[in-house]
Amino acid sequence: MMESPNTPHAIKRWSITRQKGMMRFILLKYTLSRGGLFFLFVLLAHRWEGIPLSLHVVLIYALLCGIFGIAVGTAEWITSERRYKKFTTNESKACLTNG
Secondary structure: OOOOOOOHHHHHHHHHHHHHOHHHHHHHHHHHHHHHHHHHHHHHHHHHHOOOOOHHHHHHHHHHHHHHHHHHHHHHHHHHHHHHHHHHHHHHHHHHHHO
């Protein structure tokens, strides 16, 4: 079962992740891992179907999968940052009113 992204534990994890930087997050977590896995899946699907692959086609797929990884990683970064800022702002307000 996945953890809710709005829990204090998830926010703390994001706090650690964001300290490592946006480029590292996007390039490692999304472009290389998810984009890379998608690239391998596409190549395996071509092999399974018996479709020949030329270097030209492989390079185009690599480029498209890289772009896919960057786009999804950027979207995830923006979403996580908004959630983090909303949560930390609400926590700050709660501390000010209760403290």
